[in-house]
Amino acid sequence: MLPLLHAEMAGGQAVGFPKRLVTVAFGHGVCGPYFWPQGDQIVIGPNSSQTLSPLASWSSKMLMIGGLDNKVYIDHNLHYAGHTCYPGLFSGTLKGDNSIDQAVADGLKAKGVNKAGLHLVLGVDPDGNSISYKAGGQINTPETDPWALFKRIFSSYSLPPDTLAKIKAHKQSMLDYLGKDLEAFGARLGTEDRVKIQAHLQSIRDLEMQLQASTGGGPTCAAPMIGSSKSIDVPTRSSLMFQLLGAAMRCDLTRVASMTIQDDHGRFNYRFPWLNVSDDYHPLAHDGAGGYEKKVKIDTWMFQQVAALVKDLDGSVEGTATALDNSVIVVASNMADGKAHTVGGLPFVLIGSCGGAIKANGRCLKLGKWAGKKSNWMDDGGVPVNHLLASLSNAMDLPEVAGFGDKAYAGTLDGVLG
Amino acid sequence: MPLRRLTIPEYNNTVHDLFGDTTQPANAFPQDDTTTLVFPTAPLLDSLRTSRLADAAAALAAAVDVTKLGIGKPASDSEQTVLDAFFSTFGPRIYRRPVLAAERTLLMALYQRGRTNEGLDVTGGIRLLIEAMLQSAAFLYHWELGPQAPHLEGSQVRLGSYEVASRLSYFIWATMPDDTLLSAAAADKLQTPDEIVAQAKRMLADPKARQSVTAFFNAWLGIDQLSKRTKDADAYPQFDDSLKASMQAELESETVGVALDGDGSLTTLLTGTSATLTQPVAAIYGLKNVMGMAPQSVTLDATQRGGILTRAGWQAAFGGSKGSNPIKRGVEIYRRLLCGTVPPPPPDVPLPKDASSGGTTRQRFAEHGSNACATGCHALFDNFGFAFENYDGIGQYRTMDNGLPVDASGSVMLDGAKVDFKNGIELSKLIANSQQALACFASQTATFALGRSLQDADQTSIQGAVAAYGSASNGFRDLVVSFASSRTFRYRTPAVDEVLK
Numbered sequence: 001m002l003p004l005l006h007a008e009m010a011g012g013q014a015v016g017f018p019k020r021l022v023t024v025a026f027g028h029g030v031c032g033p034y035f036w037p038q039g040d041q042i043v044i045g046p047n048s049s050q051t052l053s054p055l056a057s058w059s060s061k062m063l064m065i066g067g068l069d070n071k072v073y074i075d076h077n078l079h080y081a082g083h084t085c086y087p088g089l090f091s092g093t094l095k096g097d098n099s100i101d102q103a104v105a106d107g108l109k110a111k112g113v114n115k116a117g118l119h120l121v122l123g124v125d126p127d128g129n130s131i132s133y134k135a136g137g138q139i140n141t142p143e144t145d146p147w148a149l150f151k152r153i154f155s156s157y158s159l160p161p162d163t164l165a166k167i168k169a170h171k172q173s174m175l176d177y178l179g180k181d182l183e184a185f186g187a188r189l190g191t192e193d194r195v196k197i198q199a200h201l202q203s204i205r206d207l208e209m210q211l212q213a214s215t216g217g218g219p220t221c222a223a224p225m226i227g228s229s230k231s232i233d234v235p236t237r238s239s240l241m242f243q244l245l246g247a248a249m250r251c252d253l254t255r256v257a258s259m260t261i262q263d264d265h266g267r268f269n270y271r272f273p274w275l276n277v278s279d280d281y282h283p284l285a286h287d288g289a290g291g292y293e294k295k296v297k298i299d300t301w302m303f304q305q306v307a308a309l310v311k312d313l314d315g316s317v318e319g320t321a322t323a324l325d326n327s328v329i330v331v332a333s334n335m336a337d338g339k340a341h342t343v344g345g346l347p348f349v350l351i352g353s354c355g356g357a358i359k360a361n362g363r364c365l366k367l368g369k370w371a372g373k374k375s376n377w378m379d380d381g382g383v384p385v386n387h388l389l390a391s392l393s394n395a396m397d398l399p400e401v402a403g404f405g406d407k408a409y410a411g412t413l414d415g416v417l418g
Numbered sequence: 419m420p421l422r423r424l425t426i427p428e429y430n431n432t433v434h435d436l437f438g439d440t441t442q443p444a445n446a447f448p449q450d451d452t453t454t455l456v457f458p459t460a461p462l463l464d465s466l467r468t469s470r471l472a473d474a475a476a477a478l479a480a481a482v483d484v485t486k487l488g489i490g491k492p493a494s495d496s497e498q499t500v501l502d503a504f505f506s507t508f509g510p511r512i513y514r515r516p517v518l519a520a521e522r523t524l525l526m527a528l529y530q531r532g533r534t535n536e537g538l539d540v541t542g543g544i545r546l547l548i549e550a551m552l553q554s555a556a557f558l559y560h561w562e563l564g565p566q567a568p569h570l571e572g573s574q575v576r577l578g579s580y581e582v583a584s585r586l587s588y589f590i591w592a593t594m595p596d597d598t599l600l601s602a603a604a605a606d607k608l609q610t611p612d613e614i615v616a617q618a619k620r621m622l623a624d625p626k627a628r629q630s631v632t633a634f635f636n637a638w639l640g641i642d643q644l645s646k647r648t649k650d651a652d653a654y655p656q657f658d659d660s661l662k663a664s665m666q667a668e669l670e671s672e673t674v675g676v677a678l679d680g681d682g683s684l685t686t687l688l689t690g691t692s693a694t695l696t697q698p699v700a701a702i703y704g705l706k707n708v709m710g711m712a713p714q715s716v717t718l719d720a721t722q723r724g725g726i727l728t729r730a731g732w733q734a735a736f737g738g739s740k741g742s743n744p745i746k747r748g749v750e751i752y753r754r755l756l757c758g759t760v761p762p763p764p765p766d767v768p769l770p771k772d773a774s775s776g777g778t779t780r781q782r783f784a785e786h787g788s789n790a791c792a793t794g795c796h797a798l799f800d801n802f803g804f805a806f807e808n809y810d811g812i813g814q815y816r817t818m819d820n821g822l823p824v825d826a827s828g829s830v831m832l833d834g835a836k837v838d839f840k841n842g843i844e845l846s847k848l849i850a851n852s853q854q855a856l857a858c859f860a861s862q863t864a865t866f867a868l869g870r871s872l873q874d875a876d877q878t879s880i881q882g883a884v885a886a887y888g889s890a891s892n893g894f895r896d897l898v899v900s901f902a903s904s905r906t907f908r909y910r911t912p913a914v915d916e917v918l919k
Contacts (some may be wrong), residue, residue, distance in 0.1 A: 121466065128449050134464070141448045141466045152469075169535055174472070177528040177550050184520065184565050185555035190913020193421035196462055197555070203468035210465070268746075269648050269739065278651055280739045 017318040019355045019396055020249050020327035021256045022309070023090050023101050025131045026302045027263040028285040029082065029335040030347045031292045035299070036066055037364045038374045051299045054307035055351065058314065061324065063350040063360040063416070067367035067381025068388055070334075070343035072406045074380065078343065082335025083266035085343045086131050087139075089334055090258070092386035092405020096133030100389045100404065101258040102140065107398035108255055109209070116214040117153045117253040122245060124238040124305070126260035127267070138199055142260050146226055146240035153248050154223035156214045168211060175208045221251040234262075235274045238305050246312035250323050256396075261302055263334070266341075272298055285338020295338065303349075306331055310351050321355075328354035328395065330388075344380030345370070348388065357395035359418040367413070384409035391416045419910035422560045422869045423460035425450050427633060429474075431593035433552075436511060437482055443474035456754065457637045457866050475552035479545040492540040500540055501529075504547065512548070513556040514594055515580035515603070518564055525550060560584060560869070567919055574909045575918075579608040586614065586902055589867040590621040592630035611903035618902040622895050628674055635673035638862045639726065640750055641666060644735040653740040654812045656701075664698035664711075665731030665813075671713065672726055682893025684859055688725035688850035689843075691718045702730040702814055722815045724843035725850070727751065727806065730813030737811035742779050742819075745770075745786070745796070748803025755849060756832075757858035761795045778819040780804050801828040805845040860884045863894075864901055875911070879904030 035051045037043050042064055044056040055062065070088045073081055087096030105119035121132045123142025132140035143149050156164055179201060186197030224243045232240070238261065248254035264270040270281040277284070277294045284291040284298075306329060313324035329351045336345040353360045366373060368382030386409035393401050395417060403410030424432060429444035447470045450458035461467070484492050489503035505525075509517040517525075525547055532538045532546040551557055556564060562584045568575040577585065583603040587595040595603070599617060607613050621627060636642040644666050649657040671694040676687045693703075694715050700708035703723070708714050718724075726732055736747045752758040770786035773779070784800070807826040810816050817824055826841040832852040839845040849855045860883045865872055872880070879901060886900030887893055901907060912918055 128451070138462050138464060141461075141464050143466055144448075145446070148470075148473075166536065170532075171472075173528060173531045173535070174550060174553070177524060178553055180524055181521070181550075181554045181556075184524070185559075185561075188565050188567070188917040189421065189561075190916035193913055193916075196421050196423075199462040199464065200468065200555075203463045203465045206465040207469055207472070269646060271648055280650075 017321070017323075017326045017355065018252055018255055019357070020254070020323075021101065021104050021354070021392065021396055022245070022249075022259065022327065022329040023099070023131055023257075024259045024261060024306055024329060024331045025086070025089060025263070025333060026261040027083065027266070027334055028281060028295075028298075028338040029333045029341075030299050030337065031289075031295050032337055033375065034292060034296045035347055036375065037064070040364055040366065042362050042364050051296055052303055052349070053300060054304040055310060055349075058307075058310055058324075058351060060362045061314075061351060061353065061360055062362060063358065064364040065348040065350065065367065065388060065413075065416070066345065066364060067370035067383050068346050068348055068385045069380050069383060070346060071384035071386070071409055073343045075408075080341040080343070082338075082341035082343055085334050086129055086260075086263065087133055087137065088343075088405075089332060089346075089385065090131050090330075090389065091133055092384065092389050092409060093137075094406070095137040096139065097137050097405070098135040099131060099133045099140075099258065100392055101132050101256050102134055103393060103404070104256045104396050104398065106135075107393070107396070111398075113255065114209060114213040115253055115255070116156070116210045117248050118213070118255055120149070120153075120245065120248065120254050120257040122149070122241055122257060123260040124241055125234050125262045127264050129260060129263040129265060130258070131260050132258040134202075140258070142258070144237065144241070146232075146237060146244060147228070147230065149241070149244050150223070150226055152210070153244065153253055157223065164214075168214070171211050172208070175204055175211070178204050221247075223247060223251075233274065239308065242305055242309045243312070246309050249313060249327060250316045261305055272301070275301055282338075288337070288339035291338075303331070306351070313352070324352045326355045327352040328358055328360070328392070330392065342380075344382075346385065348385075353418070354392075354395045356418055357397075358391075358416060365413075365415055383413075384411070387411045387413045388416070419868070420870055420913075423463075423558050424560070425458050425460050427458075427629070428588060428592055431591070431629060433474075433478055435594050435596075437478060439478060439481070441477075441481075443477060446470055446474065452637075455865060455869070455871060456862070457634075457869070459869060471553055471558070475549045478552060479549035482545060482548055484541045484544050487544075489544070492544055497540050500544070501526075504544060509547075509551065510600065511594070512551045513554075513562075513564070514584045514600070515556075515562045515564060517556075518566070521554075521556070521564075560588065567917075568912070570912075570918060571909070573912070575912050576609075576909055579603040579606045582608040582614065582908060585867075585907060586617060586621065588630075589902060590618060590630055590898065591624070591626040592633055593626060609908075611908075614903040614908070615899055618899040619895075622678065622898060627678060631674050631677050632670055634863070634866050635677065636670065638754060638866070639669075639673070639732065640735055640754060641669045641673070641731065644669075644731055647735060648739065649734075649737075649811060650740045656698075657734070657812050661698040661702075661812075662731075662734075664696045664700075665702075665729075665734060667713065668693055668695055668699050669726065669729060669731045672729065677894040681891065682895050682897075683850075684855060684893070685847075685850045686893075688727065688846045688855075690726075691720050691724055692716070693718050693729070699730055702812065704815075720843075722808070722843075725846040727846050727849075728809070728842050730809070733806060733809040733813030734811065737809070737813065739811065741773060741811050742807060742809060743811070744780060744783050744803030744807060745800060746803065747806050748799035748801065751802040751849070752799035754862075755858060756852075756854050757861055758798060760799065773820050776820070778807070778822045778824065780807050780819070780825060781822075801830045802845065804828050805830075805839055806842040808841055856884055856887065860887065860897055860901070863897055864906070867898075867901060867907065876906045879906035 037049050042059045044052045044059050070085050072094050073085050073088050090099040121140040121142050123144045126142050130139050130142050182201050186194050224247045226240050266282050268282055275297050314322045316323040331349045333347050336342045350360050370381045386405045389404035390401050390412045426444040430442040433439045451461045452458050487508045490500050492500045505517050505522050528550055529543045533543050562580040580603040583595040583599040602608050694713045695708050696711045696713055697709055736750045737743050749760050753760050771782045805826050807824045829836050829838045833854050837848050860880050864880050882904055883897045883901040887897040890896040
């Protein structure tokens with residue numbers, strides 16, 4: 001595949017290639033002893049960080065961060081709200097007021113970047129949950145249908161220009177009409193109801209921007225073949241969704257994405273038959289050490305999904321670096337450990353250096369109360385996740401911020417940005 | 419009356435009634451919200467949900483046979499005739515009220531753009547109008563007033579006849595009003611309780627009532643949870659999709675049968691022993707004579723079963739994956755049937771011990787309850803669950819558990835007094851005869867009808883419905899008719915900052 005853009009090199013990093021951010025999460029936490037390294041370096045092996053084994057080949061491009069808390073939840077007496085804390089995980093606010101992916105997407109739009117798939121909100125089996133939220137706290141519903149995603153991202157490329165122009169004209173006049181219809185309809189409504197119409201109107205505007213950004217004229221890079229069978233199980237859907245995400249990033253159709261792999265809000269009867277784990281996930285996660293053997297299998301599967309994306313991006317050369325080097329994939333869970341549901345001491349793994357902005361070089365940063373400790377994964381770390389989110393925003397070259405999310409937790413992380 | 423949007427089943431039913439569609443396009447929408455109420459509600463729209471609405475509208479419009487809409491022949495009649503017919507006859511069916519002049523102007527601008535820029539013929543133009551109207555606010559939201567001034571009576575808004583028609587039809591049918599209702603609305607004949615009573619009775623006798631009443635009982639009693647349940651394959655190898663479907667069919671035929679064809683009483687619902695079964699669930703009851711998938715009427719063993727809560731399907735829906743899970747069952751009975759509020763579980767409570775540690779399920783779960791909080795929460799609901807210890811994780815009757823005799827006796831608080839029971843059959847009777855359960859039944863019906871949580875101001879109408887339930891002989895049906903003609907159903911409080919003039 002040809003590089004998309006001409007690149008110049010500066011200081012060992014490709015210049016001219018876009019930076020990309022992906023947030024990924026799954027529910028029920030990790031098994032601390034099988035996840036965190038003992039020291040300050042990531043060592044993935046039979047007796048260390050086994051959960052991360054699918055990522056073993058990329059450990060030198062990773063950064064683990066221990067000691068981060070969903071602090072706004074803890075300070076609202078929601079220390080054990082692991083199952084319902086997704087709104088805070090990537091927004092640093094109580095109600096999901098603007099998650100980092102949304103903020104970065106908005107920041108890129110403000111810089112004039114517009115693409116049909118600029119911001120992808122995806123999921124594999126999120127059960128109505130999401131890690132992505134708009135400013136004001138409205139949930140961004142994850143797309144879980146690979147064919148609908150394919151259509152949105154890739155199908156316009158195969159259309160002749162005049163056909164595409166016709167479709168765009170039809171959709172545009174429809175969106176114009178709907179905007180006017182909604183404005184008239186909402187004019188008399190009360191405050192709370194007007195919020196609903198405003199959200200509807202905003203979604204029309206978002207679709208309009210996507211439409212304007214979609215261009216035809218043949219593919220600039222290869223779209224993945226995803227087949228057409230609509231009846232698929234979770235592992236197949238996961239594979240397709242991550243393939244499409246990787247292709248969208250390699251083809252520079254997407255700069256920012258969120259992926260909610262799995263979340264069941266702690267409901268009963270979630271299982272992993274494809275891993276030969278027939279137990280109910282919730283009680284299994286609650287079982288603590290007693291359930292580790294099976295839970296590690298599940299956690300490892302989560303990272304295997306991420307590893308497919310990592311491999312895809314790292315195989316795509318961009319100048320003297322790769323698409324992975326120009327991206328950062330941030331993987332987390334909503335709780336530290338399924339036993340206690342605690343939203344402090346959350347697992348965070350970053351892969352890729354975001355165009356050299358992030359020092360992802362095989363370290364495990366242990367922050368706050370975790371500093372210098374070998375194994376302290378069950379407690380709070382004391383450092384608000386907001387600091388990481390602010391650093392991520394700065395890594396994406398948006399106007400520099402001194403904090404992210406709830407203002408009570410302003411600050412950035414030391415030692416993360418290069 | 420907060421603004422509501424069509425839920426997934428409402429959308430499917432409505433486009434079925436409009437176009438005869440059987441593709442159920444809303445099944446491709448992201449799921450409805452089931453966390454706000456026990457009944458599904460449609461969440462705020464975002465770009466993904468809105469794009470799915472656009473896809474569905476485009477597919478439906480493309481599939482429409484425009485010659486069968488009752489608007490003449492678009493290919494040969496004059497364009498003006500066809501358009502006039504569309505806006506005066508079919509448009510009002512989509513909007514569930516007349517299309518306002520300003521709306522027609524806006525739609526006609528779109529139509530003309532389609533005719534000019536996209537080269538559409540009249541048929542194509544009608545399709546374009548349908549595609550647009552299916553995405554418009556008037557179709558998607560339950561607000562059949564449209565952008566007009568409401569009718570104020572004192573400090574309250576009296577709903578217009580079109581609003582009442584839709585409220586009635588989405589409550590009793592889970593779909594749009596039929597021609598009879600729309601004609602009544604056009605004649606403004608849905609303003610008095612008597613007029614509404616007559617319509618509500620007619621509607622309850624219509625087969626369409628089954629889809630709404632099924633949805634009500636499925637969501638209220640949690641029957642809709644059954645299909646999502648999986649069980650430990652070693653403990654319950656027979657718990658497959660065909661058994662789940664058979665269990666669900668039994669529960670649905672029981673609830674809808676009692677509510678619409680039977681005496682409609684809570685007593686029958688919670689104590690009845692007659693059942694309509696297919697083979698898979700019959701096997702759970704040990705009824706070897708029921709063969710195949712044709713439903714058969716049977717009478718269950720009254721020493722083992724009595725009422726919906728004792729049926730295998732309900733016990734399976736809230737049973738554990740390897741055992742009975744009395745706490746879950748107790749919580750569900752307490753909140754669903756008695757409208758009790760369950761406090762959130764405290765953090766880091768050890769789960770009940772596994773069966774391998776010995777003791778009956780009840781002994782192990784009782785230990786858990788006393789560990790967690792002895793009086794604050796588990797005391798509220800645990801005994802409601804222990805009463806059903808005669809049923810294992812998939813509702814099979816048992817007298818022994820883990821090698822020890824089952825104890826399903828206990829006492830609970832009902833109507834403010836402590837009452838004793840020997841087992842789930844007795845507890846079901848006590849619940850059925852309690853004022854608490856009846857009031858909750860009426861409240862759940864009202865919540866379903868209104869699509870919102872209840873307020874103090876609704877209580878008079880709910881108490882009226884409770885009284886109607888007690889005074890006549892049609893139980894649930896009297897309750898529905900009474901509530902549909904109540905003040906809460908016919909009036910609303912103006913919203914904050916709503917434009918009233």
